Amino acid sequence: MQMPAPNASVLSRKDLIVARLAAVLPADALLSDLAETRAYECDALTAYRCPPLAVVLPGTTAEVAAVLKICHELRVPVVPRGSGTSLAGGALPTADCVIIGVARMTQVIETNYDDRYIRVQTGRTNLSVTGAVEADGFFYAPDPSSQLACAIAGNIAMNSGGAHCLKYGVTTNNLLGVTMVTMDGTVIEIGGPHLDAGNLDLLGVICGSEGQLGVVTEATLRILPKPEGARPVLMGYDSSEVAGQVVTDIIKAGILPVAIEFMDRPCIEACEAFAKAGYPICEALLIVEVEGSPAEIDAQLALITAIARSHNPVELREAKDAEEAGRIWLGRKSAFGAMGQINDYMCLDGTIPVSALPYVLRRIGEMSQEYGLAVGNVFHAGDGNMHPLILFDANKPGDLELCEAFGADILKLCVEVGGCLTGEHGVGIEKRDLMHVQFAAADLEAQMAVKDVFDPLWLLNPAKVFPLDSSAPRRAA
Amino acid sequence: MTPKSEEELARIVAEADRPLRIVGGGTRPVGRSTGAALSLAGMSGVTLYEPGALTLVAKAGTPLAEITTLLAAENQRLAFEPMDHRKLLGTTGEPTIGGMVASNVSGPRRIAVGACRDFMLGVRFVDGSGNIVKNGSRVMKNVTGYDLVKLLCGSYGTLGVLTEVSLKVLPDVETQVTLVLQGLDDARAVAAMAAAMSSPFEVTGAAHDPALSRTMLRLEGFADSVAYRAQALTDLLEPFGAAQAIDDPAIWATIRDVTAFADQPGDVWRLSVKPSDAPELVAKAQARGVIYDWAGGLVWLLSEGDLRARLGDFTGHATLIRGNAAVPVFQPEPAPIAAIAAGLRAKFDPRGLFNPGMMG
Numbered sequence: 001m002q003m004p005a006p007n008a009s010v011l012s013r014k015d016l017i018v019a020r021l022a023a024v025l026p027a028d029a030l031l032s033d034l035a036e037t038r039a040y041e042c043d044a045l046t047a048y049r050c051p052p053l054a055v056v057l058p059g060t061t062a063e064v065a066a067v068l069k070i071c072h073e074l075r076v077p078v079v080p081r082g083s084g085t086s087l088a089g090g091a092l093p094t095a096d097c098v099i100i101g102v103a104r105m106t107q108v109i110e111t112n113y114d115d116r117y118i119r120v121q122t123g124r125t126n127l128s129v130t131g132a133v134e135a136d137g138f139f140y141a142p143d144p145s146s147q148l149a150c151a152i153a154g155n156i157a158m159n160s161g162g163a164h165c166l167k168y169g170v171t172t173n174n175l176l177g178v179t180m181v182t183m184d185g186t187v188i189e190i191g192g193p194h195l196d197a198g199n200l201d202l203l204g205v206i207c208g209s210e211g212q213l214g215v216v217t218e219a220t221l222r223i224l225p226k227p228e229g230a231r232p233v234l235m236g237y238d239s240s241e242v243a244g245q246v247v248t249d250i251i252k253a254g255i256l257p258v259a260i261e262f263m264d265r266p267c268i269e270a271c272e273a274f275a276k277a278g279y280p281i282c283e284a285l286l287i288v289e290v291e292g293s294p295a296e297i298d299a300q301l302a303l304i305t306a307i308a309r310s311h312n313p314v315e316l317r318e319a320k321d322a323e324e325a326g327r328i329w330l331g332r333k334s335a336f337g338a339m340g341q342i343n344d345y346m347c348l349d350g351t352i353p354v355s356a357l358p359y360v361l362r363r364i365g366e367m368s369q370e371y372g373l374a375v376g377n378v379f380h381a382g383d384g385n386m387h388p389l390i391l392f393d394a395n396k397p398g399d400l401e402l403c404e405a406f407g408a409d410i411l412k413l414c415v416e417v418g419g420c421l422t423g424e425h426g427v428g429i430e431k432r433d434l435m436h437v438q439f440a441a442a443d444l445e446a447q448m449a450v451k452d453v454f455d456p457l458w459l460l461n462p463a464k465v466f467p468l469d470s471s472a473p474r475r476a477a
Numbered sequence: 478m479t480p481k482s483e484e485e486l487a488r489i490v491a492e493a494d495r496p497l498r499i500v501g502g503g504t505r506p507v508g509r510s511t512g513a514a515l516s517l518a519g520m521s522g523v524t525l526y527e528p529g530a531l532t533l534v535a536k537a538g539t540p541l542a543e544i545t546t547l548l549a550a551e552n553q554r555l556a557f558e559p560m561d562h563r564k565l566l567g568t569t570g571e572p573t574i575g576g577m578v579a580s581n582v583s584g585p586r587r588i589a590v591g592a593c594r595d596f597m598l599g600v601r602f603v604d605g606s607g608n609i610v611k612n613g614s615r616v617m618k619n620v621t622g623y624d625l626v627k628l629l630c631g632s633y634g635t636l637g638v639l640t641e642v643s644l645k646v647l648p649d650v651e652t653q654v655t656l657v658l659q660g661l662d663d664a665r666a667v668a669a670m671a672a673a674m675s676s677p678f679e680v681t682g683a684a685h686d687p688a689l690s691r692t693m694l695r696l697e698g699f700a701d702s703v704a705y706r707a708q709a710l711t712d713l714l715e716p717f718g719a720a721q722a723i724d725d726p727a728i729w730a731t732i733r734d735v736t737a738f739a740d741q742p743g744d745v746w747r748l749s750v751k752p753s754d755a756p757e758l759v760a761k762a763q764a765r766g767v768i769y770d771w772a773g774g775l776v777w778l779l780s781e782g783d784l785r786a787r788l789g790d791f792t793g794h795a796t797l798i799r800g801n802a803a804v805p806v807f808q809p810e811p812a813p814i815a816a817i818a819a820g821l822r823a824k825f826d827p828r829g830l831f832n833p834g835m836m837g
Contacts, residue, residue: 114671114753115774137675159620170618172627173595188813193751195774196581196592197631198794198808199836200818204594204627208620225677248529254552254648254699293709296702351616354530383617384530423618431621438621442608446825447623453820465622 001048001089001429004463004475006096010053010076017074018054021098024066029104031055040081040099044146045089045430047400052079052093059104061179061187061217068215069185071098077459078183080211082154083125085146087347088428090158090210090464100215102153108132109218117176117193119220122153126160129221138223141168144424145336156216159208161424166382167258167291168224170424172207177220180206182213183455192220205450210426211461213454227291230258232328233301234287235308236280236315240264241358243284247381248354249307250288255300260382261287261332264361267339267376267389268331274338277331280315286381287332335378336389342374343391346403350414351423354384363413364388371406373399385423386414412437427465435467444470479519483601483609483640489515490638491607496833499634501538501576504569505562507798508633508806510832517575520640525615528553532598532615533646537575537639544574548646556647557593558584558729564739566799575639581631584733585682585695588674588771594630596645602629602637605826615643628821634832636825650697653681654707655728656720658692661685663756663769666692669717670772671752676713678706683772684732693728694720738766738779744800746784748776750793761788807836 010017018032031037032054042049053076058064071078081091081101093099105121111133112118118133118140126147129140143162144150150160156178161170168174177191191203206213237243247260263271263285272279279285286308290300301318308316319325331338339345352360361377368375379386388410392403411421411431415438421431435444448466451458451474458474478497480486490497496512517538525534528551535544541559548554559582561572576582578600583592599613612625629636658669666685673680673694682695694714696706711720731737738745743765750758752773759767759776766779778784783804785795794808810818818836822829 112753113675114668115751116671116674137677159624161618161620165618169591169595170620172624173591182813186813188817189811190814192792194749194793195587195771196583196594196749198749198796199810199814200636200821201581201594201627201631202814202817204630205624207627208624225675228677251531251648252529252551254651256648292702293705295705296699299699299701351614351618353527353532353616355527380618385616385618418614419616420614420619420621422621423616424620426620427622435622438614440611442604442610443612444622445608446604446610446612446625449824450623450625450628450821453817453824 002468003050003094003429004468006094010096013074014053017076020070020074021054021056021067024070025056025058025063029057029059029063040093040101043084043086043089043091045087045092045428048089048092048429050093050095052097052099053095055099055101057101057104061181064100064215064217065181065185065187067098067100068181068183071459072184072457075457075459077462079461080153080157080215082123082151082157083149085150086154086158086426086428088422088426088430090154090426090428092429094463102151102217105217112193113138115193116223117220118223119218120152122156122216122219123151126150126152126155133223134226137226139226140221140223141174142171152219152221153216156207156219157209157211158426161385163261163380164258166260166380167256172204174222175203175207175219176222178203178206178216179218180214180216183457183460210428210465212451212465213460228293229297230289230291231297231301231319232287232289232325233304233319234285234315234317234328235313236282237284237311238282238314240284240361242311243286244354244357246286246308246311250304251382253303253307255303257288257290257382259287259289260380262379262381263332263335264377266374267335267378270338270342270376271331271335274341275331275334277327279331282314287328332378339376339389339391344394345389345391346407348386348388348390348407348410349422349425350411350419351383351385352414352417352419354381356417360386360413360417364410367406367409371402373403373406384419408434429464432465433467448474478513479516481519483603486520486638486640487603487607487609490603490605490830493830497830499638499832501573501579502540502571504566504572505576505580506566506568507580508835510835512833515638517573523547524641531646532643534615534641534643535574536641537573539574540571541574541577542571549649552649553646554649555596555644556586556590557596558586558733559593560584560733565735565745574642578630578642579632579634579639585684585729585770588683588774589679589681590647594627597626597630597642598645599643600626600629600639601641602639604637605828605830610637613643617645633835635822635836636831638831652700652703653695653697653726654703655723655725656694656696656707656710656714657723658714658718658720660690661692661717663687663759665717666769667752667756667773669714670694672713673710674772676710678710682729682732685769686737687767688737695729732768732770735768735777737768738777741766741779743779743781744802745798746778746780747796747798748778748793750774750776750791754792758788758791763787
């Protein structure tokens with residue numbers, strides 16, 4: 001993975017830059033010694049590391065604005081950072097950048113149940129947003145699997161999804177407004193407790209812009225009343241084609257489950273060995289969860305199990321109580337850990353039309369043979385968001401490169417069948433150079449034009465999202 | 478001008494030497510624009526419909542009626558319930574899918590499932606330099622690059638001419654029921670709607686008509702579930718009076734299309750506000766007619782003159798949907814936001830060809 005050479009002029013001015021930042025920040029909010037900045041050298045894409053020039057940990061929007069103003073004036077690149085859980089390298093530093101971390105900005109600013117929103121500082125973790133309202137019967141719907149650790153800032157940057165987005169949507173569908181600081185230090189308010197934009201939908205393009213348009217410091221989020229209850233059903237099939245047909249039939253029957261999760265044989269075997277959840281060892285396993293009152297859940301599960309039975313499952317297990325529900329989810333929720341027990345792995349995130357599922361799984365199996373690397377598939381079947389986990393050995397020379405090549409081929413396949421490179425993790429550096437596969441030059445030009453407007457000097461997270469050769473003239477200007 | 482293909486449209490735009498007024502079905506003349514008419518009527522037809530994947534792709538000029546008929550045959554629908562502006566605006570013709578997307582048109586169900594923009598999966602458009610651009614795709618989850626889909630949705634043609642759109646569709650429901658509360662004043666009605674929306678009973682419509690003194694709450698789904706939730710919600714709303722259950726889906730078309738103002742003279746304003754602010758803003762508005770939708774988050778006003786001056790500063794925005802008041806149609810924005818919007822228009826349409834003056 002190539003990163004641009006650091007700007008020598010910026011590196012040579014480190015002392016000046018740090019001194020200027022120190023003047024606008026509390027002493028403990030600025031880190032510039034290598035021993036301290038090293039903690040920020042990577043995010044969850046740990047294969048790539050680089051300590052930044054300096055790290056700032058502001059506590060207020062005003063401090064963020066002051067930092068950005070200085071960096072703008074001194075032409076210093078800035079990489080925003082939430083909790084550093086990006087799997088795509090979205091928060092990977094460069095040697096010449098200042099990291100702005102929002103980890104200290106965790107306050108709840110306002111909770112309003114009548115109008116069903118919460119306003120938070122964006123360093124707050126996803127799960128603790130729900131934590132702030134659940135005693136009163138509400139929750140924040142997007143639930144990325146890193147929700148214990150990931151920050152709302154990163155959720156907004158990457159437009160994070162989760163297991164339950166089939167019903168509730170992803171971050172962009174649950175984000176009402178932001179306070180954002182643009183690269184020149186201007187604080188802007190976009191959206192708010194009202195539901196739609198009065199002019200251009202700037203919020204829509206800010207969400208998912210991977211920290212390239214501004215630093216979002218506060219967010220107004222839609223909260224929803226908690227459903228009365230939820231219950232999963234587990235079903236196993238001896239072919240992924242049949243499991244795919246079951247998913248289609250459920251959706252066509254007019255039922256909208258909150259989650260439909262799919263695991264293939266390698267993944268089932270790994271989970272079973274690791275978590276011992278009592279899964280049937282078969283080709284394809286589905287977990288379908290529905291919500292509502294106990295009677296409503298019974299009614300929906302009756303429809304779903306009737307469809308499931310009509311396709312001859314090797315196993316069909318309905319949760320009778322919370323304990324059984326927990327066991328059904330146990331294996332799925334430990335899938336990544338289970339695969340990690342076997343070896344190092346790379347997690348992909350392409351999305352495909354659900355109708356292409358059997359073909360794509362077959363092709364991934366064939367490619368796995370060709371590359372000689374094992375792969376397990378676990379994914380959100382209702383929306384086609386795949387998560388192939390490719391196993392490799394980081395200590396074996398050449399294995400990471402082989403794994404990356406295999407991953408790139410899988411993502412190209414996703415695009416070829418009408419899907420996309422990333423469904424919820426973001427492009428970052430990981431998929432940056434594959435953007436040409438999905439987008440023509442004019443498509444990328446239109447996206448980069450948006451960045452030109454928000455950040456004309458291309459100082460914010462500049463080496464991400466767009467292929468380096470596409471963004472080079474702008475970054476050099 | 479009525480291009481038949483994306484390529485022909487791109488050529489027309491590239492060679493244009495004067496402003497263009499982009500026309501879908503011509504049923505929603507919101508905003509003011511000049512220019513030579515550029516019709517999308519020649520680019521029509523559904524290009525992909527996969528009911529099992531809940532996905533629809535259609536060319537921008539496709540009549541909405543054609544799409545709703547196609548979806549209904551598979552027991553599916555556009556869940557955001559797009560408003561039909563014809564009665565309110567006194568227009569004829571057929572609304573198109575492109576026009577609906579360009580103006581982000583939604584309806585009462587927006588509070589439960591999201592707006593048109595939330596169902597958008599992808600767009601193709603021609604920018605002001607004549608480039609054909611695509612963004613998004615046809616899949617449900619996609620964070621590959623910037624989300625220009627949402628930027629284009631609701632841009633009233635000012636950033637590009639939409640040529641094709643991809644949308645998520647949803648299953649239609651087995652049945653629906655409306656619970657009606659009578660005799661609530663505006664503040665109590667908004668409080669009742671907030672209570673309903675804060676319940677787990679999945680209300681998909683919450684409207685209040687002060688003229689009829691009627692507050693309406695819609696439940697939809699499988700019959701047993703709707704019956705259960707109707708009872709539970711009736712119990713919950715008991716402090717606001719005895720709710721009557723009625724089976725009349727047409728009520729929601731009336732709310733959606735604001736038909737109460739259709740034959741009445743006067744300007745029609747659309748306010749998007751924080752729901753609990755709505756009654757106070759309505760009191761300031763001195764309007765002749767009021768309809769609350771979205772549990773108070775959307776307020777339709779029949780009014781005269783400069784409504785914004787009477788409202789003063791408020792959270793949200795007011796759009797002049799019908800009328801000739803000598804004020805901007807769209808809510809003026811603070812300087813830094815207006816500068817960003819102007820910057821985006823200058824990038825996407827550097828010669829100012831598309832619907833000039835439409836949004837400011």
